């Protein structure tokens with residue numbers, strides 16, 4: 333089935349992904365691509381409409397940060413947001429200048445004229461009968477001259493051209509950000525653009541998606557076999573459930589126990605998949621293999637590389653046991669795709685080599701099957717529920733592939749992993765009991781291989797330290813430490829010190845990301 337779709341071009345705004353999510357919420361399919369795609373790409377894409385995102389540059393400085401000219405020649409509606417509006421103005425013959433007054437945060441904008449974009453959408457009406465909108469702005473430049481054919485459709489004191497339109501061509505520019513929730517009527521404005529102006533229907537929804545994805549997987553795979561690395565995390569679990577629905581026992585899930593999993597994780601994953609979904613799951617106990625290679629290694633990057641490499645080894649060995657395995661399935665989701673090809677990645681530094689199934693070697697000899705490539709995390713969760721996975725599993729906190737390997741600082745030892753597993757389980761247990769699990773995005777314990785002195789039952793102790801980490805975040809790119817109640821932290825600390833012999837001190841991590849990262853290694 334061919335969907336109607338919107339093309340979003342990313343100029344590097346921090347909130348570009350939100351535009352895509354807002355469009356998807358309207359049950360309209362869209363794709364986010366870097367702004368510098370070619371004219372041919374734009375012409376071949378088949379968009380019903382194009383959205384240009386915001387971005388950190390100024391059009392009068394960065395003269396190569398332009399939309400492909402084809403965007404304006406497709407004969408479809410275009411919406412420019414912030415930088416997107418500014419480049420549209422500049423490319424079509426208007427003018428953009430630095431503004432004396434920067435606007436950052438809340439602003440009130442008056443709708444003017446009768447534009448299709450805002451007609452009937454307002455938060456309040458003023459004495460003269462003009463609609464007023466509460467919007468969120470973040471800019472230092474502004475359009476000072478509109479291109480030929482455009483008229484003003486929104487203004488405020490500091491930004492007289494806060495929104496503009498050429499209604500005959502359906503070109504719109506807004507200086508504010510309709511994609512953020514602080515713009516109260518942002519959702520209505522996006523809906524107006526995609527449905528009424530671009531003419532898109534509501535053809536993107538989960539039940540429809542399952543049928544379509546199942547058909548596509550069957551077509552791709554035929555009678556060949558697929559192996560999938562199952563971690564028990566959200567993405568690989570949903571991918572497994574979807575592929576299993578499509579091809580049943582042609583799918584073999586490989587669940588690798590590297591000895592660095594959480595408490596009881598192995599049992600839980602096996603019960604869920606083999607027991608409940610009746611999927612074929614191979615449980616590989618590779619503890620000795622991973623621990624052996626990690627022995628004596630203290631450098632975080634080296635540890636990550638070793639773990640990634642050993643994963644691939646295990647998958648290769650398992651694939652060779654199957655007569656007809658031609659595919660390796662992965663739970664790659666849309667943000668993974670965007671982050672490895674988006675406008676922002678061009679200047680990005682490597683902070684950590686996040687392993688997925690390792691850097692896949694050419695010699696793997698398997699084709700990749702990635703049925704979640706088009707979905708955002710919340711869509712993946714919705715899909716998981718629609719496929720019958722339990723709520724608890726689908727709403728779990730993410731868990732990194734290298735597992736406790738990056739939560740034990742320095743050298744990884746069996747003894748440390750055992751202590752950490754128990755401390756972590758107590759923390760998560762208490763978070764759930766206090767209703768805080770769903771209020772945090774990720775929470776875990778970290779093992780510090782240093783000893784400190786304590787006193788227990790009148791005796792001296794000299795034992796290890798555990799740090800607790802809990803964060804709140806939308807996208808895991810930036811995060812705040814969670815302000816857990818002191819009473820809850822107190823209870824967790826008490827239980828860990830009392831129940832886990834070998835730990836006599838618990839601390840709470842109060843660093844944000846940046847400058848810290850979420851994991852400690």
Ligand SMILES: Nc1ncnc2c1ncn2[C@@H]1O[C@H](COP(=O)(O)OP(=O)(O)OP(=O)(O)O)[C@@H](O)[C@H]1O
Nearest residue numbers: 561562563565566567568587588663688730731733
């Ligand atoms: N213990 C494991 N056994 C087998 N495969 C694994 C294991 N850990 C990670 N993987 C593979 O690495 C991939 C990437 O892991 P990642 O943590 O990003 O995703 P996830 O575990 O599916 O979801 P979540 O982000 O919710 O943890 C997984 O999809 C899975 O294929």
Ligand SMILES: O=c1[nH]c(=O)c2[nH+]cn([C@@H]3O[C@H](COP(=O)(O)O)[C@@H](O)[C@H]3O)c2[nH]1
Nearest residue numbers: 685686687730731732733734808849850851
């Ligand atoms: O699958 C994964 N493989 C990895 O190697 C990896 N390293 C970090 N993470 C997870 O990514 C998010 C951001 O983590 P950091 O702030 O520590 O980089 C957090 O959610 C981390 O748990 C990983 N996930």
Ligand SMILES: NC(=O)CC[C@H](N)C(=O)O
Nearest residue numbers: 386387414415471472473
């Ligand atoms: N958020 C944006 O897109 C900002 C655009 C441009 N850099 C400005 O400051 O006006």
Ligand SMILES: [Mg+2]
Nearest residue numbers: 565731732733
């Ligand atoms: Mg995971």
